[in-house]
Amino acid sequence: MIRLFVVDDHSIVRNGLRALLAAEADLEVVGEASHGQELLDCLPTTPADVVLLDLAMPVLDGLATTARLRAEYPALRVLVLTMVAEPQRIGELFAAGAQGYLLKSTGQIELLAAIRAVAAGELYLCSELGLSLLHQLLAPAPAAHGPTAAALANSQRARRLTTRELEVLQLLAAGLTTNEIAAKLFTSKRTVETHRQHILEKTQTKNTAALIHRAVTEGLLD
Numbered sequence: 013m014i015r016l017f018v019v020d021d022h023s024i025v026r027n028g029l030r031a032l033l034a035a036e037a038d039l040e041v042v043g044e045a046s047h048g049q050e051l052l053d054c055l056p057t058t059p060a061d062v063v064l065l066d067l068a069m070p071v072l073d074g075l076a077t078t079a080r081l082r083a084e085y086p087a088l089r090v091l092v093l094t095m096v097a098e099p100q101r102i103g104e105l106f107a108a109g110a111q112g113y114l115l116k117s118t119g120q121i122e123l124l125a126a127i128r129a130v131a132a133g134e135l136y137l138c139s140e141l142g143l144s145l146l147h148q149l150l151a152p153a154p155a156a157h158g159p160t161a162a163a164l165a166n167s168q169r170a171r172r173l174t175t176r177e178l179e180v181l182q183l184l185a186a187g188l189t190t191n192e193i194a195a196k197l198f199t200s201k202r203t204v205e206t207h208r209q210h211i212l213e214k215t216q217t218k219n220t221a222a223l224i225h226r227a228v229t230e231g232l233l234d
Contacts, residue, residue: 014131017043017060019051019077020093021069025116029064032120039127046070048077055085062131065110067094067101075101075108075176076198082109083200089130093118102137104174112136172214180207 016033018026018041026044033039043058045051047069063081067074078090091112092105102113112130114123118138126136173181176197183193190208194201212218 014039014062014127015042015060016040016127017045017051017054017058017063019045019048019063019069019074020066021046022066025066032123036124039124048072048074048080051077052080052084055088060088062089062091062127064091064093064127067092067096067105075104078105078108078110079197079199089133091126091130091136093123100174104176106135107174107176114138173211177207177211177214180204181211184208 016039018029020026020029023046026046030041030044033041042060043051043054045054048065049072051063051065052072065074065077069077072080074092074094078092081088081090089112090110091114092110093114093116095116097115105113111133112126112135114126114136115138118126122138126138129136179197180193183196188196190201190204194204197204
């Protein structure tokens with residue numbers, strides 16, 4: 013039996029999922045929560061195998077919740093169920109510890125397949141997103157020449173920073189230490205240091221001072 017915990021800030025979504033999953037003999041919804049902190053409060057007394065997790069939620073959102081679950085409940089599998097289809101966001105969730113990513117437009121058959129795959133220890137990306145990412149990968153690159161090429165290079169450099177890296181960059185610019193950033197983002201000092209190193213590499217800077225200067229001049233910071 014696969015024990016499921018449904019986390020979404022819309023009760024109609026939670027009720028719909030519970031009704032949809034009730035007919036499956038190998039699945040059981042053992043709990044519901046409206047945000048990540050409520051889930052974390054329930055888990056000590058309501059163990060689960062798979063969490064169906066929304067992204068945009070109050071108190072503690074899906075990304076922060078996923079990171080907390082990986083640190084505190086490493087055996088618990090996270091299957092994101094959201095309307096967000098941004099490639100960058102998908103990468104962030106998998107990097108944070110999610111094992112699956114589904115759009116809420118996904119059909120019942122694929123939802124059930126994803127739950128069982130994630131519960132079995134596999135990674136899962138819904139077919140709609142997989143095809144979209146493949147099309148982007150195969151799309152021809154725009155011609156690069158003249159002033160337009162320089163502008164494009166700057167914009168691409170900015171896009172290469174993930175949302176979490178931009179958050180770390182903003183906090184570095186605000187003068188926070190590595191420990192302070194780790195506490196604010198509910199992550200480890202080592203993870204923050206890794207983000208900082210990736211930012212330095214992507215922006216081709218050698219230290220924090222040079223990084224902040226380049227980030228300001230290229231519009232990555234206010």
